Amino acid sequence: MNVVEVNVNPKRxxxxxxxxxxxxxxxxxxxxxxxxTGSIIIVLLLLLAILGPKLTPFDPYEMVVKExxxxxxxxxxxxxxxFGRDLLTRIIYGAKVSMWVGFASAxxxxxxxxxxxxxxxxxRYLDNILMRICDGLLAxxxxxxxxxxxxxxxxxxxxxxxxxxxxxxPEVARIVRSRALVVREETYIEAIRSQGASAARxxxxxxxxxxxxPLLVKATFVFSxxxxxxATLSFLGAGVPAPDPSWGNILSDGKDVxxxxxxxxxxxxxxxxxxxxxxNLLGDGLRDLIDPQSSTK
Amino acid sequence: xxxxxxxxxxxxxxxxxxxxxxxxxxxxxxxGDPVSVMLGQExxxxxxxxxxxxxxxxxxxxxxxxxxxxxxLQGNLGDSYFMHMPVTTAIVEHLGPTxxxxxxxxxIAILIALPVGILxxxxxxxxxxxxxxxxxxxxxxxxxxxFGLILMLVLGVKLGWLPxxxxxxxxxxxxxxxxxxxxxxxxxxxxxxxxxxxxxRSSMLEVLNAxxxxxxxxxxxxxxxxxxxxxxxxxxxxxITVVGQTFGLLLAGAVVIETIFNIPGIGQLVxxxxxxxxxxxxxxxxxxxxxxxxxxxxxxxxxxxxxxxxVGY
Amino acid sequence: MEQPLLEINNLKTHFKTERGxxxxxxxxxxxxxxxxxxxxxxxxxxxxxxxxxxxxxxxxEKYTASYEGEIKLQGENLLQLSKAEMEKIRGNxxxxxxxDPLSSLNPVFTIGYQLMETIRIHQNRTKKQARQMAIDxxxxxxxxxPEKRVSEYPHQLxxxxxxxxxxxxxxxxxxxxxxxxxxxxxxxxxxxAQILDLMLELNEELGMAVVFITxxxxxxxxxxxxxxxxxxxxxxxxANVEELFTTPLHPYTKGLMKAIPQMDGDRSQKLNVIGGxxxxxxxxxxxxxxxxxxxxxxxxxxxxxPDLQVHEGNHKVRxxxxxxxxxxxAARHA
Numbered sequence: 001m002n003v004v005e006v007n008v009n010p011k012r013x014x015x016x017x018x019x020x021x022x023x024x025x026x027x028x029x030x031x032x033x034x035x036x037t038g039s040i041i042i043v044l045l046l047l048l049a050i051l052g053p054k055l056t057p058f059d060p061y062e063m064v065v066k067e068x069x070x071x072x073x074x075x076x077x078x079x080x081x082x083f084g085r086d087l088l089t090r091i092i093y094g095a096k097v098s099m100w101v102g103f104a105s106a107x108x109x110x111x112x113x114x115x116x117x118x119x120x121x122x123x124r125y126l127d128n129i130l131m132r133i134c135d136g137l138l139a140x141x142x143x144x145x146x147x148x149x150x151x152x153x154x155x156x157x158x159x160x161x162x163x164x165x166x167x168x169x170p171e172v173a174r175i176v177r178s179r180a181l182v183v184r185e186e187t188y189i190e191a192i193r194s195q196g197a198s199a200a201r202x203x204x205x206x207x208x209x210x211x212x213x214p215l216l217v218k219a220t221f222v223f224s225x226x227x228x229x230x231a232t233l234s235f236l237g238a239g240v241p242a243p244d245p246s247w248g249n250i251l252s253d254g255k256d257v258x259x260x261x262x263x264x265x266x267x268x269x270x271x272x273x274x275x276x277x278x279x280n281l282l283g284d285g286l287r288d289l290i291d292p293q294s295s296t297k
Numbered sequence: 298x299x300x301x302x303x304x305x306x307x308x309x310x311x312x313x314x315x316x317x318x319x320x321x322x323x324x325x326x327x328x329g330d331p332v333s334v335m336l337g338q339e340x341x342x343x344x345x346x347x348x349x350x351x352x353x354x355x356x357x358x359x360x361x362x363x364x365x366x367x368x369x370l371q372g373n374l375g376d377s378y379f380m381h382m383p384v385t386t387a388i389v390e391h392l393g394p395t396x397x398x399x400x401x402x403x404x405i406a407i408l409i410a411l412p413v414g415i416l417x418x419x420x421x422x423x424x425x426x427x428x429x430x431x432x433x434x435x436x437x438x439x440x441x442x443x444f445g446l447i448l449m450l451v452l453g454v455k456l457g458w459l460p461x462x463x464x465x466x467x468x469x470x471x472x473x474x475x476x477x478x479x480x481x482x483x484x485x486x487x488x489x490x491x492x493x494x495x496x497x498r499s500s501m502l503e504v505l506n507a508x509x510x511x512x513x514x515x516x517x518x519x520x521x522x523x524x525x526x527x528x529x530x531x532x533x534x535x536x537i538t539v540v541g542q543t544f545g546l547l548l549a550g551a552v553v554i555e556t557i558f559n560i561p562g563i564g565q566l567v568x569x570x571x572x573x574x575x576x577x578x579x580x581x582x583x584x585x586x587x588x589x590x591x592x593x594x595x596x597x598x599x600x601x602x603x604x605x606x607x608v609g610y
Numbered sequence: 611m612e613q614p615l616l617e618i619n620n621l622k623t624h625f626k627t628e629r630g631x632x633x634x635x636x637x638x639x640x641x642x643x644x645x646x647x648x649x650x651x652x653x654x655x656x657x658x659x660x661x662x663x664x665x666x667x668x669x670x671e672k673y674t675a676s677y678e679g680e681i682k683l684q685g686e687n688l689l690q691l692s693k694a695e696m697e698k699i700r701g702n703x704x705x706x707x708x709x710d711p712l713s714s715l716n717p718v719f720t721i722g723y724q725l726m727e728t729i730r731i732h733q734n735r736t737k738k739q740a741r742q743m744a745i746d747x748x749x750x751x752x753x754x755x756p757e758k759r760v761s762e763y764p765h766q767l768x769x770x771x772x773x774x775x776x777x778x779x780x781x782x783x784x785x786x787x788x789x790x791x792x793x794x795x796x797x798x799x800x801x802x803a804q805i806l807d808l809m810l811e812l813n814e815e816l817g818m819a820v821v822f823i824t825x826x827x828x829x830x831x832x833x834x835x836x837x838x839x840x841x842x843x844x845x846x847x848x849a850n851v852e853e854l855f856t857t858p859l860h861p862y863t864k865g866l867m868k869a870i871p872q873m874d875g876d877r878s879q880k881l882n883v884i885g886g887x888x889x890x891x892x893x894x895x896x897x898x899x900x901x902x903x904x905x906x907x908x909x910x911x912x913x914x915x916p917d918l919q920v921h922e923g924n925h926k927v928r929x930x931x932x933x934x935x936x937x938x939x940a941a942r943h944a
Binding site for chain 2: 708714716779
């Protein structure tokens, strides 16, 4: 067979390949309608959380006793709560809290999970210890573990983030570790090691970048899970402390007046469902982008 | 095979060890001195010192853990400072409703998820499949306590079909017992079924693509038995894993959901303990649930051997 | 002439995919006589496996696959049978064995269960009778201590043993036709020979016809009486096995022949490789499908697709100028 010799600039080829890859990713993204929907939902919610407080004429804390429990109207679009506060405004400020708690927990548990996962995958003697610790932590159901942590830490927004980070980091660590173990076995890592690269260099420069995609997918799911757990904690009174607005708090107030004020349950509920749905769609889509094989499932 | 079982049981030791340490250390996460937090601001220095001594807080940490572990291994989870009774007793007294809800929810979840998942896989890409996928996506986006509230609003408040709160023990009659559990059971079970249905679908799809399904078809096996005998038996393995894992989630979910329906279970015990800073109870509950989770997973692994002849060799 | 056992006329198999409809088998016609072994050869992706599975209609017709044309088994068109009627044919009149014996047996049922299942679907037997038949079948296919093996699971058997089990299962109801889809590809060379011998033996003993799908021309030479060569969903050449090996006509067949290493040939000579790649199924050229890889292709080939034409007797070929090519080659060698 003929061997064709081609003279090309390797840098150029790499660049073109990257460009091609990027446009392929973009096309795949746009062809995944569910993922586009999820992204739009999340972007809108983020915009609402950031800009919403500036747009609403109401104060989320101001109680107007004579406007208690008003049904949705043109004045109060989503009605008022049992203290006469505008529900839409409370929900908007709640979006800010939920998105912040979700994002911060996802970010923190990604960082900690990444560090633990990489360490475990590289240093075999630590692997066993770290993974047994993760197994042990994962034996506690997420919500209950978070409740217990909040019970001792005390109800406070920052503590919710700390608790969620403790709860979700082991899951992230396992994902990073299993991916890193695969990369670690590849020949090129062996080659770099034989050239005397330091452990830290191999881990951070060569193994870590390969774990980013599964990490990103997991982080998205941690985000959505964190939104659910935060709402649950706040609903139980063990999360974001009242009177700060949070979707869980509003639902908790709404539960007491469920006979008279359906809107206090339905609207914050819808926002929780929308945000979790959006994040899950985004996560599913990201996973399919990275690993098209799994898209059939 | 017995070696496999023994190995599997032995592998629980490190996990349970970590579980015990986490539960033990939980109290020390309290900002400040747990004893003065427990007693409140009015407590005198003598009172605090007395309780410290009583709870063994003056010993070195490893010794405290050691004493605690010995007690736990004997089934003694300490005393509830607030309720003046052993934690074990408090948990046992509250366990009935919580377990009932979790078991009922698991049954409901399986009854919904299996047929729905199998049907979706069988008619992959059809309208029904898309409907099922929509159901699982939505189901996974709804926190179970929220679904509980919605059910309460619709079935309880608007339609008045089921009682919105309370609990009747089994001794008052089965229907009486069931009707109070039905709403929390449905709320948890339907939400949980979304996850199991999704798993069932993907597991069935994978198996239906396997070569041995083609073999079965090529020898004239009827489509029905291909799905329900050849495929399902293989697809069951990952499904059982999920069912087992979700039982832990369901226990935790039951703890949350019973607070909505005013059911005097573990959830109420936990919430009361949070308010009264009764840490020993919280510690005991979390230890027990984790222990349940570990044991259930063990049982499932052992169940595998009955279903999959490849395991255990 | 006697009616052939199996007669395929202009069979087309379409699949629905995300990128539109794809025709994996595009107008195949051939027949199988009683008791003969017909080889179907071609590269992977040429549609030979799809053809094999189409005969038994194994693809999901509800959502993905659809068939056109005729598949006549003793005069009866299988494509017009109902689902239930088709189930009576499968494993009974026509049975099939697959490439990978590892994944072709259900891992959670015993060998005996899977054999007895086939027997009891098509024949009215008690469990006890079926079990005895299963043991006899295992013995017939050369499995030692079949009484013991019958209650074992697939993972407890070696690859060769599993393929014997597959053959035993396929023969359970004494079918008239056995479709063997690359039955030896996944096996070691020595095991391959054993399985081929077994199949030849059973073909003689039971008088059942075999459609032998393979990419291995060596195996074809060993077991087949007649050969169909497929390329990109079509038959490009059909001939008796001796004739195909002595005077291949289609440039593609010639290429395949040259790609076989010769034991007695000049080993210093490089093996021939057919250049280029097979076009994708969703980008089939309008002219001759082989044109892009054919060194003899001209404008006619690129514009118009040739038909399968009779060369001599039952030697057929799909090429515009196979005669010229053969002459040219003869001149070159002379």
